[in-house]
Structure formats: C-alpha cells, structure tokens
Ligand SMILES: Nc1ncnc2c1ncn2[C@@H]1O[C@H](COP(=O)(O)OP(=O)(O)OP(=O)(O)O)[C@@H](O)[C@H]1O
C-alpha cells in the first residue's frame with residue numbers, strides 16, 4: 001500500500017511534467033548508459049501508451065564537476081530505450097522551453113535542460129520555499145499534472161523534486177513506486193545472523209550519518225572507496241587527501257571531520273577499514289599495505305587482502321547491504337574489491353541489496369545477474385537513508401499532495 005497517488009490514479013491524455021533521475025557517469029564527456037535509463041524508460045513508455053504528452057525534468061552532476069553536462073546526450077539514450085524520437089531543448093523554463101512545451105502533442109517526449117543549471121534548483125530549502133521559486137511557478141501552469149519517478153534523488157530538497165507537488169496534482173511514477181515499496185519492505189525485515197553493510201563510492205557525506213543511524217541492525221561495516229580512505233585518514237594513516245587534482249577528499253573532510261572521528265571512536269570495533277590499497281604504477285595495478293603508505297598517490301581500489309577479508313565477512317552474513325563501489329570498477333584493473341564482494345554475495349544465499357546508480361552498473365559489467373541479489377536499487381543515497389527509517393522529502397511531498 002502506498003500513501004501517494006500513482007499512475008493508476010492518473011487519467012489518460014494529459015500534458016505531464018515528469019521528473020526522472022538519469023544522473024549518470026560521464027567518461028571523457030560521453031554520458032554512459034546505466035540502469036536508470038532503462039527503468040525510467042518503462043515509466044515513460046507506459047505514459048506514452050496512455051496518450052500523454054511528456055516533458056522530462058532531470059539533473060546531471062553538480063556545478064564545478066566534470067560530470068556537470070547538458071542533458072542532450074541523455075535524450076538520445078532515452079530515445080534508444082524507447083525506440084522512438086525524443087526531443088531536447090537547451091533550456092529549462094525560459095522562452096525556448098515554454099515554446100517547446102506548447103508544441104507538445106500526445107505521444108511526444110521532450111527533455112528539458114539540466115535542472116541544476118538553474119540557480120533556484122540546488123540550494124537545500126524547505127519545499128514551501130521551492131514551491132515559490134520562479135522555476136516552479138513558471139513551469140507548473142504549463143502542465144495538467146506532475147509525476148515524480150526519481151526515487152533515487154528523493155533525499156534532496158531541490159526545486160524540481162519538492163516544489164511542484166505543493167502547487168499541482170502530483171503522482172509517483174513506476175520507479176518511485178517500486179523502489180519505495182521494496183525499500184519500505186526491507187526496513188521491516190529481521191535477520192537472525194550477522195548483517196553487513198559495505199560502504200564505498202565517492203559520496204562519503206551521504207554515508208557517514210547512516211552508520212550511526214543503523215547501528216541497531218548492522219553488525220559490521222566494510223569501508224572502501226573515498227569514504228573508506230577518509231576513515232583511514234581519521235585513524236592516522238597517510239591517505240584520504242586530494243592529490244593529482246582530485247576533488248574527493250578535502251572538502252568532505254573539512255565538513256565532516258568531527259563526525260568521522262566520533263563515529264570511528266564510537267563504532268571502531270564494528271568498522272572494517274582497508275589494510276591495503278591499490279594504485280596505478282606504470283600502467284599496472286600495484287598494491288601497498290596501508291601501514292607502509294607514505295607517499296601521495298591516488299588509490300583506486302582496496303587491495304587483495306582487504307578484498308579477501310570483506311568477501312569472507314560477506315560469506316558468513318545473513319544479510320548484506322551495499323552502497324557505493326570499493327574502487328574505480330569502471331577500469332578493470334581496479335574492479336577487484338567491488339567484484340570480489342559482489343561475487344561473494346552472489347554465491348551465498350544471504351539477503352542482499354545493491355544500491356547506487358553507478359555501483360549497480362558493475363553487476364552487468366562483470367557478468368553477474370540481477371537475480372543473484374535480493375534487490376538491485378537504482379538509488380544510492382536515498383536507499384541508505386530509507387534504511388535508517390528516516391523519511392525522504394521527495395516522498396513526503398507526494399504524500400502531502402495526496
Ligand atoms: N578510490 C576511488 N577513487 C575514485 N573513485 C572511486 C573510488 N572508489 C570508488 N569510486 C567511484 O565510486 C563510484 C560509485 O559510487 P558513488 O557514491 O559515486 O555513486 P553511486 O553508487 O552511483 O550512488 P548514488 O546513486 O548515490 O550516486 C564509482 O563510479 C567508482 O568509480
């Protein structure tokens with residue numbers, strides 16, 4: 001039972017503003033397809049079958065990052081999944097966007113430009129404030145209804161996610177509905193044996209608060225990726241610093257040092273940190289014990305000893321929750337940590353959830369099957385937040401709208 005309106009409640013043949021989350025990896029300026037496109041394409045296909053005209057609202061990256069690019073390529077990827085034309089306009093709510101929206105006819109799909117290119121989108125503010133923005137006030141009257149399918153971004157209080165349901169008829173899309181239902185069911189489950197959470201990836205700030213909030217249910221945390229290095233830094237090792245132009249560590253350390261140190265102090269006996277790390281040396285993978293690290297290097301994966309330890313912990317677990325990759329799995333040389341852990345999960349019959357828009361991509365890249373896991377979520381930060389039992393603001397506003 002959901003507490004918001006779904007597509008089952010939506011009358012056919014309307015002009016819809018549909019928020020999806022196709023935030024994707026970008027390699028050398030090229031947007032990479034991930035499973036988010038396929039899942040949202042199913043929602044869009046259903047809407048088109050019901051004679052709606054659809055304008056798609058979405059984001060990509062964050063200002064200042066290499067991944068902050070236009071949604072033009074995303075429109076092409078969606079077109080491939082839908083097997084039909086998808087238009088794109090390089091504008092979100094200005095004159096060009098409004099003209100393109102006016103021209104929409106039943107069965108059309110138009111992708112609007114990256115919502116994060118609009119100043120009012122990003123600052124985290126209350127939904128009531130977002131509802132009053134020019135962004136929301138300009139677009140809302142152009143549509144009969146708003147559909148939010150972006151469960152994976154529902155932890156962000158951004159204009160495109162929380163403003164519209166306060167000013168117009170609002171519905172959850174199929175991805176939102178399915179992820180919400182699956183993640184709510186997971187919160188209800190109880191496990192007899194050890195529960196392990198594997199945390200990695202780049203977004204340490206989404207994960208640090210989670211460790212404290214799930215401490216009733218999770219027996220041990222295996223850390224890797226950027227979040228793992230930040231904890232190693234707090235433990236006094238010479239890693240977790242930005243080197244060679246990276247921008248992962250120092251700002252997250254500055255903002256969260258106190259919490260990281262406190263969590264390490266309080267939960268140290270449950271936190272497993274890498275004992276070795278891998279880096280690139282003359283084009284090859286090389287490894288070094290954390291104890292011996294003295295030089296400034298970008299570490300790209302956990303080492304083999306760590307991967308073995310984590311895989312062993314997974315094998316004796318009753319349930320495993322993964323969010324974020326243990327290394328840069330997109331490069332085969334640095335996929336070992338991530339793939340060893342996922343393979344260990346796949347081999348056992350533990351209950352498992354693999355989360356993260358990017359991380360879930362590693363499943364098909366390395367010959368694993370979605371069926372090997374209990375649930376593969378296209379959400380990362382939103383799914384781990386849901387595990388804490390804390391609400392998601394994007395879901396809350398849909399419930400209020402209903
Ligand atoms: N040591 C590392 N250095 C650089 N990048 C890393 C490292 N370890 C992991 N990563 C990157 O982390 C990414 C995945 O985690 P990330 O937290 O960014 O996103 P996600 O899993 O898609 O979750 P969400 O849906 O919240 O975005 C991968 O693309 C991987 O390359």
Ligand SMILES: O=C(O)[C@H](O)COP(=O)(O)O
Nearest residue numbers: 021023152153357380381
């Ligand atoms: O990829 C995600 O987790 C969502 O799209 C949210 O993106 P963000 O972490 O940049 O806010």
